[in-house]
Amino acid sequence: MFFLLFLINQNLLLNPSFEEWNGDSIVHWKIAHPNALPCIKENDTVYNGNFSVKIMKSSPTTDLRDALISDTVIINGGTYYYFGAYFWDNDPNIYAKIQINWYKNGNYLGYGDTPTTQDINGWQFIWSYKKAPDTANQALFKIRIYPVDTLPRTGFYFCDYAFLSTSFEIKEKIDFENKKFKEFKNFQSFNLAGQRVKFFKNKKGIYFIKIGKEIKKLIKLW
Numbered sequence: 075m076f077f078l079l080f081l082i083n084q085n086l087l088l089n090p091s092f093e094e095w096n097g098d099s100i101v102h103w104k105i106a107h108p109n110a111l112p113c114i115k116e117n118d119t120v121y122n123g124n125f126s127v128k129i130m131k132s133s134p135t136t137d138l139r140d141a142l143i144s145d146t147v148i149i150n151g152g153t154y155y156y157f158g159a160y161f162w163d164n165d166p167n168i169y170a171k172i173q174i175n176w177y178k179n180g181n182y183l184g185y186g187d188t189p190t191t192q193d194i195n196g197w198q199f200i201w202s203y204k205k206a207p208d209t210a211n212q213a214l215f216k217i218r219i220y221p222v223d224t225l226p227r228t229g230f231y232f233c234d235y236a237f238l239s240t241s242f243e244i245k246e247k248i249d250f251e252n253k254k255f256k257e258f259k260n261f262q263s264f265n266l267a268g269q270r271v272k273f274f275k276n277k278k279g280i281y282f283i284k285i286g287k288e289i290k291k292l293i294k295l296w
Contacts (some may be wrong), residue, residue: 076295086147086238087215091123100127104143110136111219118233121160121197126234131219134227140173144215147238151178151210155186158201159217159236163191168229169220174204174238177212190220191231213238258283 087102094101095115098108105113110133116126125278149155157174170191176183186204202295204212215238 076092084239086240087144087236089160091234092125092127093123095125100142102145104142104145106143107136107138108246109133110138111141112188113135116173116232119162119164121234123234126162126232128230128232129170129217129219130230131194131221131228132242134221134225139218139220140216141219142217142233144236144238146177147215149176149206149210149213151206152208153240154203154205155213155238155240156201156203157186157215157236158188158199159201160197160234161191161231162194162234163231164193164195165229165231166193167222167224168201168231169193169222170231170233171220172200172202172236173216173218175214175216176207176209176210177214183207183210197234206284263288 089100089102092100092103092115098115099105100115101283105111110131112130112132114128114130116128117124119128120126127142153172157172159172161170163170171188173185173187175185184204184207188200188202191198191200215236217233217236219231221229
């Protein structure tokens with residue numbers, strides 16, 4: 075059985091791994107609500123590079139969701155875009171997702187979003203793709219934070235390596251029925267729709283999801 079390894083061709087986001095900071099500000103990103111939803115430089119829980127960003131919901135009453143907003147990205151209308159990020163979310167009180175807003179010359183046209191994060195003690199890759207409206211020429215990449223319905227309605231997660239790209243490229247095939255499969259170690263697991271879902275990775279950092287004997291995803295970011 076063969077599965078495909080995908081690469082991101084070109085990341086349209088600037089400072090996608092949150093490596094560049096100017097004091098408490100993130101270069102090329104806007105911290106939308108620094109009091110209610112503070113975003114803090116993190117150098118311990120990091121997926122890529124030297125830093126990630128810790129995103130917090132510090133107010134139990136706020137209905138604000140947009141934590142980080144990218145600089146405006148110039149796009150081509152009618153084109154499919156892939157978008158996502160890595161998250162470390164083991165806080166049961168909150169969850170995250172990415173939202174892409176489409177615009178024509180600053181006028182809002184609609185949005186696309188990813189699935190939400192799961193409560194996992196480890197890095198998880200959340201992504202989706204969406205066709206931009208035909209007349210769109212701009213996009214904003216939003217990293218959002220949501221509370222669950224019960225108190226305390228506060229919490230935090232870590233985010234690293236955000237991306238917005240026009241395509242994935244098929245790079246190689248990997249055979250999981252040979253002895254290479256033994257190199258993989260269980261990375262993390264959680265319950266999804268009553269099924270036990272396992273995340274795996276190998277020494278090269280290739281991630282995939284395995285439900286029973288079925289492989290559901292395989293993504294690698296370079």
